[in-house]
Amino acid sequence: DQQVKQNSPSLSVQEGRISILNCDYTNSMFDYFLWYKKYPAEGPTFLISISSIKDKNEDGRFTVFLNKSAKHLSLHIVPSQPGDSAVYFCAASVYSGGGADGLTFGKGTHLIIQP
Amino acid sequence: ETGVTQSPTHLIKTRGQQVTLRCSSQSGHNTVSWYQQALGQGPQFIFQYYREEENGRGNFPPRFSGLQFPNYSSELNVNALELDDSALYLCASSLGGGRNTEAFFGQGTRLTVV
Numbered sequence: 001d002q003q004v005k006q007n008s009p010s011l012s013v014q015e016g017r018i019s020i021l022n023c024d025y026t027n028s029m030f031d032y033f034l035w036y037k038k039y040p041a042e043g044p045t046f047l048i049s050i051s052s053i054k055d056k057n058e059d060g061r062f063t064v065f066l067n068k069s070a071k072h073l074s075l076h077i078v079p080s081q082p083g084d085s086a087v088y089f090c091a092a093s094v095y096s097g098g099g100a101d102g103l104t105f106g107k108g109t110h111l112i113i114q115p
Numbered sequence: 116e117t118g119v120t121q122s123p124t125h126l127i128k129t130r131g132q133q134v135t136l137r138c139s140s141q142s143g144h145n146t147v148s149w150y151q152q153a154l155g156q157g158p159q160f161i162f163q164y165y166r167e168e169e170n171g172r173g174n175f176p177p178r179f180s181g182l183q184f185p186n187y188s189s190e191l192n193v194n195a196l197e198l199d200d201s202a203l204y205l206c207a208s209s210l211g212g213g214r215n216t217e218a219f220f221g222q223g224t225r226l227t228v229v
Contacts (some may be wrong), residue, residue: 002158034217043119043205043220044158089157102160102170103207103218104150 003027004092006106019077021109023090026071032095034103035064035075038087047088048075051095066106077111085113118141119208119221128196136191136224140208148199148218149181150205158205164189193226201228 012079015018021035031052036044050057050073057064063076067073067113077084087110120139120173140147146165148156158175178194186191188207193200203225207218 006157036220041222043121043207043222045218046219049217055228091157100163100165102150102163102171103158104160105150105157106155107155 001026001056003013003030004090004104004106006090008032008089008109009107010094010110011013012112015082016079019075019080019084019111019113021075021077021088021090021111023106025103026070027074027081027092027094028071029094030092030104031075032093033064033066034091034093035062036089036091036105037079037084038089038108043067045091076083080111082113082115085111087111119206119219121204121206121221121224123224124201124222125225125227129197129227130228132196133192133194134196134226136193136206136226138189138191138206138208138221139152140187140189140206142220144188144210144219146209146211147183147187147211148207149189149191150207151200152203152205152223155200161191161202180209196228198228201226 015077034049035047038044048062066073089108090106122137130158148163149161151156163177165169167183180192182190203223205223211217
């Protein structure tokens with residue numbers, strides 16, 4: 001049973017517009033959430049994270065929103081740039097439990113930025 | 116500051132053989148985690164090492180084992196390889212003994228079992 005779900009395998013967005021990537025989770029013990037970006041032949045690169053005590057975190061063009069009641073988070077990229085084309089993974093962990101259970105990842109969303 | 120490096124980058128093994136994958140963690144990081152990423156899937160947690168001890172493990176059989184050395188580098192060993200072990204193996208280093216804040220990943224080792 002997948003505890004972290006990214007239901008859109010791919011997303012195509014025009015350059016300059018907003019990209020919105022979505023993620024749902026089922027485990028209510030998760031209290032720390034991260035987004036990673038992955039290019040082919042490279043390891044995932046950390047983008048942004050959010051603790052469950054917050055509902056929003058911003059870093060430059062990237063904003064993550066967390067809706068705990070809906071067990072849903074989203075990553076907004078504004079404005080989208082060609083270099084943003086990559087696979088984006090949502091990940092979750094039980095930070096307050098020590099985090100030793102590792103990160104639980106979704107299957108990823110392939111974002112394609114069109115010129 | 117050096118990043119996370121893994122070796123080798125690609126490897127082909129025969130079913131039933133054993134394999135050792137290596138990871139050098141980012142400078143100053145004391146925690147190493149290993150993940151398996153099958154095609155079309157997200158990375159799946161194998162186990163984590165903190166100060167040379169395993170301190171967390173995912174749903175993987177005992178033939179997946181590991182080591183962490185005093186310099187915090189790490190090895191992943193897989194015995195009795197099966198075809199389904201074919202995957203990208205990722206190593207991630209972080210600080211904090213298990214709190215997976217901002218784990219930094221290596222480029223991975225692509226293992227093919229034939």
